[in-house]
Amino acid sequence: MTTSTSSQSLWQRVTAPLSSGPAAYGFLALYVLACSVLLLTNPRTELSTDIVFVLFMLSMLVAYRSRVAGWFKVVLGVVALGVVLPYFGTLNPFYIDVATQAGIFTALALGLNVVVGFAGLLDLGYVAFFAVGAYAWGIFSTPQISEINPAWGPVDPVMFYPFLIIGLILGLITGVLLGLPVLRLRGDYLAIVTLGFGEVIRVVANNLDRPINITNGSQGIRAIERPPLIIVDQIRNLGIVADDNRLYQLFFYYLVLIIVLLTVIVVARLKHSRIGRAWEAIREDEVAAVAQGIPRVRMKLMAFAIGASFAGVMGVVFASKQLFINPPTFDLLRSINILAMVILGGMGSIPGAMLGAIIVTMLDLQILPRIAAVLREAQAAGAPIPRQFDPTQYQRLLFGLLLVVMMIFRPEGLWPDERRREEQHEVEIADEELEADKAAK
């Protein structure tokens, strides 16, 4: 690891003692505790809560980066994300919705990061795979299915769980079908073709209400089913009174949390395997990678399909959580949105993609509306701000600036990929095992 002691900044000198040693444990525990108390004692939706909420989410990243024992990080994570946040959600549903949304986009950003960050394939139509999963559940769980064939009826809501797998497989298949022909193309052509594909999917969704009504066109699909709550009776038996909507919010929060965790594990393991190395090699120098026997198209296809399958799963979850989908949900801006998350965090970096997803989602749902409110107040007070300027309506401008500024000043992202020691550790364990094997023989 490159440590340059001479160039340590003031910031580093201040944070160094807090990120390792016993002080770190105390600091982190205190930090999480303070944020939790502040959140739980003031569950109203206002600027101060926003700030505490952001600090609370940040605590997870700080914990992740600091050098404390793994079990401690796990405990902090379980307490904060598994207990405090959902409980806070029962007090103020707005924030749990933000967290769930952030989770959905984290999984999407992690998936796109496999394609863009690991394999270096710029996919501007990523949201198409998300749409495939969402429409699959949307069509099969509602009477829309009877429009295709009157003999068919909607599936049982409990089929939601197998549909997560079906969404994954559909994403995978779509990814392979699109990838197979286009992955031979040079990188920049690929970007345009995927963008075109994303638009095609949207146009098709918009127009496939004729001759057979498959997607219900621009009307979209309403009243999408949610899965039955499994342990709802037990919860009620405990004497907790909560209406279905609250319970569903918690349900989706936990579901998304679990999916994100699984995604992180899968993505991290892929990254540190022969497959991840091959992707990185292709990204760095295709000719040299192929000269090492790496099958270029097959490896790219694998990245493309894996990324697409994550989007397929999240599509099913998203449709079920939102209850309503229509073609504009899956427009180019959404793809760019996810891309901006990956780029902001740092292409190829797993914590980076997560950080990017959280920042962008919070920006979208919390910070921009808040700024808009502040501006409106300033306007009312007579500040010279054009009446038409509403920051929540200028996401393109914001993401555009973000992309350009990041590319010019920090193309590696806020949290660039770093080579960590952990894998080294695992290898040593495996080495010992090998030695033991030899000795046994």
Place this chain on the structure above:
Amino acid sequence: MALLEATNITKIFGGLVAVNDVTFTVEPGSIVSVIGPNGAGKTTFFNVLTGIYKPDKGRVVFAGQDITGWRSDQIAALGMRRTFQNIRLFGNMTVLENVLIGMHVHLHASIWSIIFRGRTMVREEAKARNKALELLSFVGIADKRDELAKNLPYGDQRRLEIARAMAGDPKIILLDEPTAGMNPHETAEATQLIRRLRDERGITVILIEHDMRLVMSISERISVLDYGSKIAEGDVQAIRTNPRVIEAYLGKGAAGQAA
């Protein structure tokens, strides 16, 4: 039987005949050199052999298989590896990872075994790392395994490229100007390394080189290309005295003086 047999290879770019009807045979366990003035088509010839270019005419047989028109990665997987004239390492990966990339075709862990971190996968990785370290000690840079490849000094980058090529357990390695830009001391070390490739590992070596002293000291056979055509072939002595070779290198008239 010859390990590598290229027959009547022709490669044309637009109107330029870069390689013209070259026939070239390599016996297993030998060290052969391809020499010629700049622009003689040596690297293009390597690119045809390793599948980066498809030949317009001719065929290539390697290890008993007709590999004409195969993709680069298929040829590499069959056991033909190369280095590049202008060093093409994966600069942002560590030295060790560069060698592991070279082993890609010998690693078979399935995607499931990777996701669930199966025992076979963990062991395969550990074995691969051990082997990579062994290769790094063979070329003498084991102590630099965790450095980024781009931060290595020039000579070590050349060594790493050779280690990476060795990682695929190749039958043959094609070295494209392995000592370009080296001082005499480094060149001597590189010569040693090339010799050890063959003597200790039994790997056949084809060399493109401009350093005549190296070529003459190490090669068992030499082929000379000029303007895309093979103008001479033979052992060191035969090439040294071949008037056409002297003419190609030194210009018309020089041949007479030398003879």
Place this chain on the structure above:
Amino acid sequence: MAVDATVAPTTARRSLGEVLGVVFGPVGQLLAFIVGSAASLSLIVVVLALILSPAQPDMMQRVLIILPQVIIDGLVRGFLFATIALGYTMVYGVLEFINFAHGEIFMIGGVVGATVSFLLVSAGTLESVPPLVFVLLVILVAMAFCGILAVTVERIAYRPLRNAPRLVPLISAIGMSLILQDLARLVMTSTPLGFNARYQTPNFGQPIQLFTMEVGERSVPVILIPRDLIFIVAATIMLVVLNYVVNATKLGKAIRATAQDMPTASLMGIDVNRIIALTFLIGGALGGAAGALFGLRIGTVNPYMGLIPGLKAFTAAVLGGIGNITGAMVGGVVLGFLEAFVAAYLSIFTAGNFSGAAYADVAAFSILILLLIFRPSGLLGEATTQKV
């Protein structure tokens, strides 16, 4: 190596004939493609109508009645794509970079034209301006504004990234495209222009009746509306002038040299940065003119209208062989005809089940995908070999 420093410049002035040859050779090629694609597509729809006519007796009549109008529509669309595609292809030729924001330059050209029109209306002078002067004014202001804008964008968002990995400037260009969309919207919605800015124009006069066509017992007049005529004439002039600049002037030679080999061109004393800026200037000006003409023809412009024509123009550039200027024009007209035919005939042939207008976009992108797979070098491009 000895360099003969005394080699005299042997580039004597070319004769007028040669110049005409260089300039009108590509124009001739373009004309051939226009006639060729219009004729072959017409043939296809007529054959399809013949196949379907036993089932639907009036099919042939319905097909033929709209055919001339579809051809004119195809020509207009084709020139639109061609004019935008030139900006993509010139920049790609020099920098090997897809200027994603070019569609937005086109959009802004439309907005600038609308602004000129709006200012004239506010000044109350619109009716007193002769139509020709009005058109020239709108186009020239849009060209000037967009040319400068394109150069500025290059300077800010692309030049600092010139030696970065390929994806980096592309992402920056995507960002720039989003910025321009919302900036345009901000300006438009904060001014009386509004989100959908209308083009008010002087009276261009009556539609011109070209000829009358006899279909069965009916006789159908074939008309050319003045706005289409303006579009076709203006686009033709620009394409001819551009051909002259690129193929017959010293500047054009410098551009082509830079496109061929940037380091060598710079060693030969060509100021590469200046040439790149000029490329953006010319491409931007053409894109701006296309936007203004588009606005004139359609009647309104909005800040999000650039994306789809931009994508299609890029498709056209690839269709013709990216980096090839004549190719961009040829690709533009071929794509324009294809789209016009799909838009007009898809719903007729599928009994209204598939809306032609919606699936025309799908058709354009399908063409792009198929093309990149089977002939990535395009219609006029040469196969390139990867450098190792």
